[in-house]
Amino acid sequence: MLLAGKEITADAPDRICHQGLARTFQLNAAFDSMSLRDNVRLAAQFGRRARRCPGCGFHARRRGRRSGAGLRGADPRRATLAGQAPVIDRKLLMIASALATDPKILLMDEPVGGLTHAETDVIMDCVRRLKARGVTIILIEHVMRFLVGLSERVMILHHGEKIFEGPPGGLVEDATVVDVYLGAGASERLRGHLNGGAA
Template sequence: MALCKGRFHHAALDQGVRMFQVRETPLLSCRNVTKKFGSLAAVSELSFDLAAGEVLGIGGPNGAGKTTLFEMISGQTAVTSGTIALEGRDITGLSPVGRCHAGLARVFQLNTGFDSLSVRENVLVAAYYGRAPRRIPGFRVPSEVSDQVQDALCRVGLEASADRAAAKLPVIDRKLLMIAGALAMSPKLLLLDEPVGGLTQREIDQVADVVGQVAADGVTVVLIEHVMRFLVQLSTRVMILHHGRKLYEGDAAGISRDPDVVEVYLGQSAGKDVARLAADRTEARHAG
């Protein structure tokens, strides 16, 4: 049986990033990625690399192209032009299932799940079909898959609710269930689309602990989030999009100093809050 892990530490996450960044080949590489709907460019010639072990936080106004970018990375939407590579392998033409089996997992913004199944069964479905191609109807669960399911439940704190019906879960636990399903696939890259939307501050901190520990364990994370406290706390690098283009890319502390980001996205008041949050994170890192 898997053992639960404690709260993550910023120093552990930062040390992991430094260790993984020595690799020359980026874990994820997007080159001139563009998506057009008719004459509208939802994402326009966007390029960035992501080293293994990083946590990239993506922000920006509604309609900036954030979710469209996730759609292209995960294969739900085909790129109009440009290339996407995972560990140096071009996955631009791969299906969503193919990308999943290559090591990419995505948690969607909406709280999806099989309401008629238990928490454990939901994660089992993800682990079974998400890790390798399955051609035989029905399934026979290998012991290693069962172990992976237990580990995923433990990592998000749902092991005590494993036999509970998914339909009866509160919002916070449904979000954690989705993360558990993704983790059960043993991803190299985890995409999180607004994982703390609609949660209380205490619940936001709970999800932050889970995601921070996942990242500290070596899973590379890309997250979209409007809750700046969450984004600043977790991200080793931040990218702000506007009208499908990159408005800012750098550390969290630089967001509040960028006049374009403040004008387009944060506003003066929120900019000061972000500066304080970034300073708090820096202090926490040094304390560790």
């Protein structure tokens, strides 16, 4: 695998992170006994560059770091232990922690899995803000409303075989995608969403 023309396939995860590639996970991943705030601080402390002498505290610049993922300012949620936070906040935490490493590319694995319609909208807004900041985002997702509402290009796989690649609007016109993935009813709902209707 190449990142900015450089081979990174055999690199350790921390080295890959330091080169500008970050990710979120399908299942919520965090240090549950630490606060949401300190999880983000930890990512900022170790995720940006290799540290010869890690130390026991957070650097002052890391303590004030804003994540841009909905967990900032005077928000009282920041002091909540990650293990006690609701699912939406744990999803936002993973995004905030990834952003704290200052990535050029962010990989997201099912970022809205298990979320309500309204919570999905929160993550959609967050992803739009990241895109506006110039972060390249590659995501895997099964919630079609989320996928087509954010993507410039979509790839659909079925049993490991690519059955579609192109702009989101082409999904509802592709007979194979409709047949094996969407179904007629979902296809019409998706068409309505693409045309600006209710999802």
